[in-house]
Amino acid sequence: MSQLLLEHVSLTASVGSHPLLQDVSFEVKAGDRVAIVGPSGAGKTSLLRLLNRLGDPTQGQIFFEGREIRQIPPTQLRQQIVMVPQESKLLGMTVRQALEYPLTLKRISRSMIQQQVAIWTERLHLPEDWLGRTELQLSVGQRQWVAIARALIMQPKILLLDEPTSALDAGRSRYLINLLTDLAENHRITIVMVNHQLDVAEQFCDRVLQLEEGKLVQDKILRQTDWLEIKQQLIDAETHAAEGWE
Ligand SMILES: Nc1ncnc2c1ncn2[C@@H]1O[C@H](COP(=O)(O)OP(=O)(O)OP(=O)(O)O)[C@@H](O)[C@H]1O
Numbered sequence: 001m002s003q004l005l006l007e008h009v010s011l012t013a014s015v016g017s018h019p020l021l022q023d024v025s026f027e028v029k030a031g032d033r034v035a036i037v038g039p040s041g042a043g044k045t046s047l048l049r050l051l052n053r054l055g056d057p058t059q060g061q062i063f064f065e066g067r068e069i070r071q072i073p074p075t076q077l078r079q080q081i082v083m084v085p086q087e088s089k090l091l092g093m094t095v096r097q098a099l100e101y102p103l104t105l106k107r108i109s110r111s112m113i114q115q116q117v118a119i120w121t122e123r124l125h126l127p128e129d130w131l132g133r134t135e136l137q138l139s140v141g142q143r144q145w146v147a148i149a150r151a152l153i154m155q156p157k158i159l160l161l162d163e164p165t166s167a168l169d170a171g172r173s174r175y176l177i178n179l180l181t182d183l184a185e186n187h188r189i190t191i192v193m194v195n196h197q198l199d200v201a202e203q204f205c206d207r208v209l210q211l212e213e214g215k216l217v218q219d220k221i222l223r224q225t226d227w228l229e230i231k232q233q234l235i236d237a238e239t240h241a242a243e244g245w246e
Pocket of ligand 1: 013020038039040041042043044045046047
């Protein structure tokens with residue numbers, strides 16, 4: 001059985017406006033490492049948001065483990081499908097509180113929460129002195145790293161990452177890719193990643209979904225050599241999209 005299944009999903013922001021997503025169908029199996037690529041405005045973030053129920057399709061259906069996701073309470077769904085948005089906010093919490101908060105929703109004991117925070121703080125090399133800081137006391141890249149830690153601490157079945165390395169330095173990007181590889185290979189976590197940095201997707205993903213103007217134009221299991229072809233298609237699509245903006 002597929003873990004995620006999208007059937008003819010379309011999304012329109014308002015009546016009569018151009019659809020943000022049009023008739024998108026695909027399935028994802030547990031442990032897949034999927035890259036979503038496409039020019040700016042192609043609908044990548046809109047698609048990720050639907051998978052996390054931050055919006056509902058105007059048409060079509062999305063299933064998680066066989067259940068239509070509108071039938072699953074959002075808090076229950078978001079413990080299993082966790083999203084790291086492009087710009088994360090700590091909503092006035094300290095880093096420690098932000099790491100603890102999603103675990104409190106899991107109704108586990110206080111000592112277990114503290115143990116998990118300690119494990120993931122160490123695993124992601126979060127410096128001790130970050131834990132008392134709020135987002136105003138963190139750089140954009142540090143905030144992104146905390147958002148990734150907060151998602152991983154949930155041990156989700158599916159991790160949705162929107163440009164996860166956009167603000168990370170080269171060392172942290174590499175570390176993240178190695179960590180995600182371990183989680184996918186040894187814990188069968190499914191990863192769906194939007195990334196403009198194709199080299200990151202290339203190192204990690206084994207499947208690519210290519211969006212253009214809200215349509216899925218390619219769904220491909222990857223071999224190494226495919227990336228050359230995909231890169232050229234993306235350059236062509238981005239040039240075409242940029243011409244449309246002029
Ligand atoms: N709430 C909204 N209302 C109206 N239009 C929207 C809304 N959210 C996004 N859009 C539009 O939908 C289209 C797709 O946006 P989306 O953020 O999904 O694209 P993207 O592929 O993630 O782009 P980028 O690579 O720049 O992040 C864009 O044209 C955007 O302007």
